Amino acid sequence: xxxxxxxxxxxxxxxxxxxxxxxxxxxxxxxxxxxxxxxxxxxxxxxxxxxxxxxxxxxxxxxxxxxxxxxxxxxxxxxxxxxxxxxxxxxxxxxxxxxxxxxxxxxxxxxxxxxxxxxxxxxxxxxxxxxxxxxxxxxxxxxxxxxxxxxxxxxxxxxxxxxxxxxxxxxxxxxxxxxxxxxxxxxxxxxxxxxxxxxxxxxxxxxxxxxxxxxxxxxxxxxxxxxxxxxxxxxxxxxxxxxxxxxxxxxxxxxxxxxxxxxxxxxxxxxxxxxxxxxxxxx
Amino acid sequence: xxxxxxxxxxxxxxxxxxxxxxxxxxxxxxxxxxxxxxxxxxxxxxxxxxxxxxxxxxxxxxxxxxxxxxxxxxxxxxxxxxxxxxxxxxxxxxxxxxxxxxxxxxxxxxxxxxxxxxxxxxxxxxxxxxxxxxxxxxxxxxxxxxxxxxxxxxxxxxxxxxxxxxxxxxxxxxxxxxxxxxxxxxxxxxxxxxxxxxxxxxxxxxxxxxxxxxxxxxxxxxxxxxxxxxxxxxxxxxxxxxxxxxxxxxxxxxxxxxxxxxxxxxxxxxxxxxxxxxxxxxxxxxxxxxxxxxxxxxxxxxxxxxxxxxxxxxxxxxxxxxxxxxxxxxxxxxxxxxxxxxxxxxxxxxxxxxxxxxxxxxxxxxxxxxxxxxxxxxxxxxxxxxxxxxxxxxxxxxxxxxxxxxxxxxxxxxxxxxxxxxxxxxxxxxxxxxxxxxxxxxxxxxxxxxxxxxxxxxx
Numbered sequence: 001x002x003x004x005x006x007x008x009x010x011x012x013x014x015x016x017x018x019x020x021x022x023x024x025x026x027x028x029x030x031x032x033x034x035x036x037x038x039x040x041x042x043x044x045x046x047x048x049x050x051x052x053x054x055x056x057x058x059x060x061x062x063x064x065x066x067x068x069x070x071x072x073x074x075x076x077x078x079x080x081x082x083x084x085x086x087x088x089x090x091x092x093x094x095x096x097x098x099x100x101x102x103x104x105x106x107x108x109x110x111x112x113x114x115x116x117x118x119x120x121x122x123x124x125x126x127x128x129x130x131x132x133x134x135x136x137x138x139x140x141x142x143x144x145x146x147x148x149x150x151x152x153x154x155x156x157x158x159x160x161x162x163x164x165x166x167x168x169x170x171x172x173x174x175x176x177x178x179x180x181x182x183x184x185x186x187x188x189x190x191x192x193x194x195x196x197x198x199x200x201x202x203x204x205x206x207x208x209x210x211x212x213x214x215x216x217x218x219x220x221x222x223x224x225x226x227x228x229x230x231x232x233x234x235x236x237x238x239x240x241x242x243x244x245x246x247x248x249x250x251x252x253x254x255x256x257x258x259x260x261x262x263x264x265x266x267x268x269x270x271x272x273x274x275x276x277x278x279x280x281x282x283x
Numbered sequence: 284x285x286x287x288x289x290x291x292x293x294x295x296x297x298x299x300x301x302x303x304x305x306x307x308x309x310x311x312x313x314x315x316x317x318x319x320x321x322x323x324x325x326x327x328x329x330x331x332x333x334x335x336x337x338x339x340x341x342x343x344x345x346x347x348x349x350x351x352x353x354x355x356x357x358x359x360x361x362x363x364x365x366x367x368x369x370x371x372x373x374x375x376x377x378x379x380x381x382x383x384x385x386x387x388x389x390x391x392x393x394x395x396x397x398x399x400x401x402x403x404x405x406x407x408x409x410x411x412x413x414x415x416x417x418x419x420x421x422x423x424x425x426x427x428x429x430x431x432x433x434x435x436x437x438x439x440x441x442x443x444x445x446x447x448x449x450x451x452x453x454x455x456x457x458x459x460x461x462x463x464x465x466x467x468x469x470x471x472x473x474x475x476x477x478x479x480x481x482x483x484x485x486x487x488x489x490x491x492x493x494x495x496x497x498x499x500x501x502x503x504x505x506x507x508x509x510x511x512x513x514x515x516x517x518x519x520x521x522x523x524x525x526x527x528x529x530x531x532x533x534x535x536x537x538x539x540x541x542x543x544x545x546x547x548x549x550x551x552x553x554x555x556x557x558x559x560x561x562x563x564x565x566x567x568x569x570x571x572x573x574x575x576x577x578x579x580x581x582x583x584x585x586x587x588x589x590x591x592x593x594x595x596x597x598x599x600x601x602x603x604x605x606x607x608x609x610x611x612x613x614x615x616x617x618x619x620x621x622x623x624x625x626x627x628x629x630x631x632x633x634x635x636x637x638x639x640x641x642x643x644x645x646x647x648x649x650x651x652x653x654x655x656x657x658x659x660x661x662x663x664x665x666x667x668x669x670x671x672x673x674x675x676x677x678x679x680x681x682x683x684x685x686x687x688x689x690x691x692x693x694x695x696x697x698x699x700x701x702x703x704x705x706x707x708x709x710x711x712x713x714x715x716x717x718x719x720x721x722x723x724x725x726x727x728x729x730x731x732x733x734x735x736x737x738x739x740x741x742x
Contacts (some may be wrong), residue, residue: 022544029536030553036568036612037560039579043571051577096405099398104380106387107395115399116380122410124726128673128695129719132702132711133416134409136427156405169381176383186388186398215561217677218695222703233563233677240681248577255567259560266559267552274624 037256044253051248065249069239075254077228078235082214083261085150085231089213090206092155097205098198101164102190106176122158128218135222145226150219160205167201168194203272211262232258285327285335288348292323292355299359304366314362322358323351330422333436341448346437417719420712427706439713443511445502458489458496465489494519509710518672518693521606525671528611530663533618534656538648540619541626551623557616562674566681569609573601573682595683599690602683606691609678614670618663625659626652665729672718694718 031038043051046059069075104116127134134153143149171194179189195202217233224230227238236258239251266273296319297312304311327334327347334347388394421439425432444451465486472479497515504510540550557565572580575594584590595601629652637647653660676695679685685692685700692700694714702711 019544022539022542023546025539026544026550026554029539030550033536033554033557033612033615036565036572040568040571048577054579054582096401100402103395103398105383107390107398108382108387109392109395112380112382112395115403119402119406122406124723125410125414125719126669126673126722127410128676129715129722130410130413130417132698132708132715133413133420135703136420136708137409137413137416153405153409156402156409158406161402165381169383173383176387180388186390186394211559215563217561217563217680218673218699221680222699233561236563236567237681248571248574251567252571255564259564262559262561263556267556270552274620 037259040252040256043248044250044256046249048247048249059249061249062253065253068247068250069254069257073235073239073250073254074228075232075235075239075257078230078232079257079261081147081229082232082258084147086210086213086261088147088151089154090209092151093157093160093209094202094205096156097160097164098190098195100161101168102186102194104161104165105168106186106189119158119161127153131218131222134219138223143223145224145229147229149223150216150231154213157209160209163201163205164198167198171197200272200275203269204275207266207269207273210265214262284344285332285347288327288351289320289323292319292351295319296355296359299363303363311366315359318358318362319355322355325354325358326350330436331434333422333434336436339436340441340446342441342444342446342451343437345448345451346440414719417712417715420708421716423709423712425708427703427708432709435709439710440716442507442509443502443713443717444500444508446506446508451500454496454499458492461489461492462486511714513689514692514694514697517603517690520603521610521675521691521693522668522671524603524607525610525614525675526664526667528607529614529618529667530660532611532615533663534622534660536615537619537622537626538652541623551619555616555620555623557613558620560613560616561677562610562613563677563681565609565613566678569605569612569678570682573605596686599687602687602691606675606679606682609682610671610675613678614667618667621659621663622656625656629655661729661732665725668725669722672722694721 042056042058044065045062046055047061047064050059050061100119104112138144138149138153143152175193175197176189179193184192215233216231220231221234221237224234227235230238236251236254239254240246293316296315296317299319300307300311300315307315327350330347333339334343422434422436423432424435424438465482465488468482469479469486472482498512498519501512501515502508502510503512536554540547540554544550560568572578573595575581575592575596581592584592593601595605633651633655634647637651642650672693673695675693676699679691679693679696683691685696689697695718698711698714698718701707701714705711
């Protein structure tokens, strides 16, 4: 109890007594959660024969499975397509959201609340419920099998605009006064003052959008029919059948490869992601 | 028949004005009446009054009346918001949009519009326009890629519902009566008595009755009707399963992992990483585990327990469970992440006090931790629901493709099956409108509840 009475001491731990039961239960939980991926990693190294024999040690086929996936099925091409799509969407979305946040917080104009509601209401309009009409619309534009079809419709987001609005509104108002005295334009104010103060929020939005875009499945599966233009999540589907038979090894390897970029982004940016989220939660 | 509906609107409009305003002027009663009539007339006239043509059924009329009521209600809500603005009641749009107190830059009027235009153009073009088109498509029979279409009015909707209009009215009314009855009983009962316990059980059943009523309203098929009842049931089972598994599991793991412990942040990383995994990859991974010939699950059950597990794609229960397990596993990381953040805010003082009072760890969890987490729980409930409605598509596509006999075909999967695979855009759009209604219902419920039931704690 004494440590709790000392001001400035770090948060008390709630663990009294032995720690090892917690260590053991956490390790077990982590292994249970990781099991599907560990199992897939094992299968990814095996041939079908080894898989059917339920061999529990790494197999002999990692290299040939990789060749079958990466070169045989041009998974590299799909990875490239997903990378381009994800970078374009995340960058575009961040820029558009920054501009919208700037307009909402630092400008006063008639009709603002109507625009605000127009953006707010889109929060309850998921793309999936209008996907058939959107498919017809985007096909009508002649965008089938193009990068535009999987990038342009996703460039605007209410989430991003509101995240920046929230963040900017919590910054001191004196920033603007100082910038106005210096005669800065809105764009200069954005790039020189706001963006340097917003890296946490930008990082949070980046992680969310990166994972969201990279993992997109339904829309590209409808609008992209040309295999060479396909994104990685949908390209996985073609791997369920190689040479007329189901080959498990290459499919598992491809699933793991497809998960590496979002996993890296998520793990590297965990800290800013969490602190950026805390800003979004402030009332 | 249409006139009758408009007359009812003209009467109910002023009633709404009387209910919402303290001392309304005669002018406002008049405005209320007119606005209600306009709101009610909007949909039937936009649809060319087709629901009241010759040869239409009672169900057509019923749907038209429901839309009229909805239109009138929406118009009255907007009117009330404008009344409140002019009364100076809720006109704080500056605070709402986060505007800074100095009013910001003083530049040309077009500058903010230029900043907002990219966002607005894309939202209108790729969100509002397809939303409107979904509604227009839902009243037509049209094939994908074919230029011709036939107007069928509510035909795409009536074929999803039972054919008896009286039952269609009675079921939702009974469910609503049950909900309000239970709420009334709750209000009358004292906290901590058996009466209260009874009221709580009753209100749980009343909530359940809404889902039962909807089940009864959808058509079981046959007689030219589409069997939508099974799709509804599959959606409810799989959605509830995913949300329950994902949230209870997420809370349990987070409660284990949030304590200060050596290597804590490393453990956390190893618990939340499935957030980055896609629903498609989750489908692939569990496709492997449950594979009837090569999967570890069937093999282990056979070798270790001597149980001969049937092919999961041929058993409704196993197929649905495997989808729930795969999707629940994927959303687990997300839930753990947010529960960990939420648990950091739980007051340690309260816990200390409870320990001194001799509360058991379970009591501490239920009485202190759970209420403190309720804002996060509520937030997660809504995001998990959205996930279970839509993202589950990829998982299903990899694992079961709707098999066996459509038992894992949930609403979104059915929309694509009908609309794209069968190329039946109109019917698919009608089912999309139903899903849209469900999303709106969840959102409205979210807005209503977030201010009321959820505890935001003392600080």
